[in-house]
Amino acid sequence: MLDKIIDNEFSSSVDFPTEIFPTQIQALIKDAEKTVGYNPNYLSAGILSVCATALGNTVSLFNGSYSSQPILWLAIIGRQGIGKTHPLNFAKKPMEKKDKDSYIEFKNLLKTYESQEKKDKKPVLKKTLLTDFTPEKLAETLQYNDKGVLIFKDELMGWINSFDQYKKGGDQQKYLEFFNGGTLTVDRVSKDPIRVEKTNVNILGGLQPKKLKALASNGRNDDGFLSRILFVYPKNLKPSMFTGRAIAEKHVENYKRFILNLYDAPPSKIKTRENQIKIYQQWQHKKVKESFNDDIETSVQAKLETYLWRLTLIIEMMHQVSINKFEDTISDVSINKAIKLIEYFRSNALKVFDKMISLNPLEDQPLNKIELFKSLPAEFKRKEVMDLFEQHNVKGGSVNRFLGNKSLFVRLDSLGNYKKKII
Numbered sequence: 069m070l071d072k073i074i075d076n077e078f079s080s081s082v083d084f085p086t087e088i089f090p091t092q093i094q095a096l097i098k099d100a101e102k103t104v105g106y107n108p109n110y111l112s113a114g115i116l117s118v119c120a121t122a123l124g125n126t127v128s129l130f131n132g133s134y135s136s137q138p139i140l141w142l143a144i145i146g147r148q149g150i151g152k153t154h155p156l157n158f159a160k161k162p163m164e165k166k167d168k169d170s171y172i173e174f175k176n177l178l179k180t181y182e183s184q185e186k187k188d189k190k191p192v193l194k195k196t197l198l199t200d201f202t203p204e205k206l207a208e209t210l211q212y213n214d215k216g217v218l219i220f221k222d223e224l225m226g227w228i229n230s231f232d233q234y235k236k237g238g239d240q241q242k243y244l245e246f247f248n249g250g251t252l253t254v255d256r257v258s259k260d261p262i263r264v265e266k267t268n269v270n271i272l273g274g275l276q277p278k279k280l281k282a283l284a285s286n287g288r289n290d291d292g293f294l295s296r297i298l299f300v301y302p303k304n305l306k307p308s309m310f311t312g313r314a315i316a317e318k319h320v321e322n323y324k325r326f327i328l329n330l331y332d333a334p335p336s337k338i339k340t341r342e343n344q345i346k347i348y349q350q351w352q353h354k355k356v357k358e359s360f361n362d363d364i365e366t367s368v369q370a371k372l373e374t375y376l377w378r379l380t381l382i383i384e385m386m387h388q389v390s391i392n393k394f395e396d397t398i399s400d401v402s403i404n405k406a407i408k409l410i411e412y413f414r415s416n417a418l419k420v421f422d423k424m425i426s427l428n429p430l431e432d433q434p435l436n437k438i439e440l441f442k443s444l445p446a447e448f449k450r451k452e453v454m455d456l457f458e459q460h461n462v463k464g465g466s467v468n469r470f471l472g473n474k475s476l477f478v479r480l481d482s483l484g485n486y487k488k489k490i491i
Contacts, residue, residue: 082303084112085412088383088405090390093326096319103315105308106155110144113300114159115323117142117218117272120382121163121196122330124215124268125249129381129398131340131348136377137249138385139216141271143224145280145301145420147434151308152274153222158315160197160220160272162327167195203239206269207254207262215331216268224273225282240286240293243269247296271297277423277431284424295371299416304435329389338381338396344403348376351407368417372410380406429475430490436460437470441488450484 086094086108093115100106120138128135146152170193177191192212198219201209209217221227231239246252246269254262275283288294340348352373359365384402388394423431430441440460444453450471457467471477471486478487 082415083412084109084300085405085408086112088379088386088409089115090326090386092319092322092390093386096315096323099319100155100158100315103311103313104154105151105311106158107146107151107302107305107308109300109302110146110152111155111159113142113144114156114272116140116382117270118159118163118327119330119386120378121216121218121268121270122327123333123382123385125266126215126333127336127338127381127385129338129340129377129384131377132345135337136374136381137266137268138378138382139247139249139268139270140375140378140382141247141297143271143273143275143297143299145275145277145299146305148276150305154308156220156222156272156274160218162324163197163218165324166328166331167197170194203242204254204256207252207264210252210264210267210269211262216270218270218272221271221273224271224275225279227273228283228288240288240291244291244293244296277301280420280423289424292367292371295367295417298375298413299420301416301419326389329392330385333385333389334394336385336394336396338384338398340403341397343400344380344398347400347403347407351376364421365418368414368421372414372417375413376403376406376410379409383409428490429473433476437462440470441476441490444488447480447485447487450486 086097089097089112097106097108097111097115100111101108117140120140123138125137128137130136144152144156174191174193181188181191194213195209196213196215196217198206198209198217199221201219206217206219219227246267249267252262252264252267256262284294355369355372359369380398380403383405384398387399387402430438433441437460440456440462443456443460454467457463462470471479476489478489479485480487
């Protein structure tokens with residue numbers, strides 16, 4: 069029976085399986101696509117990341133062998149201007165509001181502190197969202213935030229390329245330790261040392277397809293950094309068209325309330341039951357056999373095994389919070405949903421790895437230009453194929469830029485004759 073479930077219900081999904089969310093969040097995602105054009109894949113990834121961060125160190129899942137925390141590293145992929153940023157900005161709004169309230173409270177406490185003759189302990193700022201920070205500021209934030217943090221970067225490669233900018237000391241290796249919620253220690257010359265017993269660092273940001281090869285450089289494909297990232301790479305992206313409409317206020321309020329309820333969830337050490345272990349084993353054994361003869365698929369599978377328990381925990385806690393009923397065990401429904409989500413991330417990961425090893429520059433082009441390129445003859449005269457350009461909505465200056473791409477075309481003479489480089 070379980071084999072049949074895994075073969076059918078939990079096969080790879082082209083689109084993010086939004087059914088992992090409670091019904092009110094599913095309604096928000098549908099309305100956001102219809103009104104403001106947010107891609108459901110991007111918005112769902114943003115919401116999932118914020119949910120994981122809101123839970124933070126409050127909850128853990130023990131599967132019989134080890135404990136898992138809700139730590140996710142998520143990268144959403146799309147060309148510049150395709151609409152990656154707005155869905156993520158919306159997803160993190162409740163977190164920004166919480167940080168704003170925390171800052172106001174900190175300023176008030178600081179004002180009181182400075183007016184005291186006999187000083188109490190100096191107040192500290194507790195925040196969750198980090199966008200522009202140094203490694204030391206990250207350590208200080210983790211020291212004062214017993215939940216954890218979300219590192220949000222509009223362009224992840226800019227942040228990754230900044231590793232070791234302030235001090236040569238293996239920033240990349242330090243983040244690998246964060247992935248498992250390890251202990252953080254920082255010895256400082258002029259300030260007190262920092263020690264955080266249990267870290268919780270979530271990561272969310274965007275990547276352009278043309279930056280994927282750079283992501284695999286600097287040993288990130290060899291040390292496991294790359295395989296720790298969950299990718300969201302939608303197919304056939306469409307431009308977001310203005311509608312003059314907004315997301316229904318009831319959905320916005322439901323989402324804010326839901327995230328705040330996750331923040332307030334009671335501390336829980338959730339355990340698996342025997343049937344969920346069997347479901348996991350059936351899935352794992354099947355997928356390990358399928359990936360065994362391919363190094364990339366084996367690497368992806370190894371990290372997905374870790375992520376499956378984390379996603380099961382997050383999905384279970386989202387459900388418990390939505391019905392305001394808390395238990396110390398998970399349901400079969402939660403792990404089955406997590407498997408479906410894992411298979412979505414698997415298909416995206418393999419797409420990313422294929423992209424990294426591909427030398428075909430055509431893949432960096434939008435869909436209409438890919439189709440145009442395929443429809444052009446091997447050699448052609450510009451004025452004789454302009455109808456094809458018109459059919460594929462390539463007009464104006466875009467025509468010159470496309471034909472001027474030297475990785476795709478060779479200009480044979482000054483008379484407008486061209487030859488395709490890739491056949």
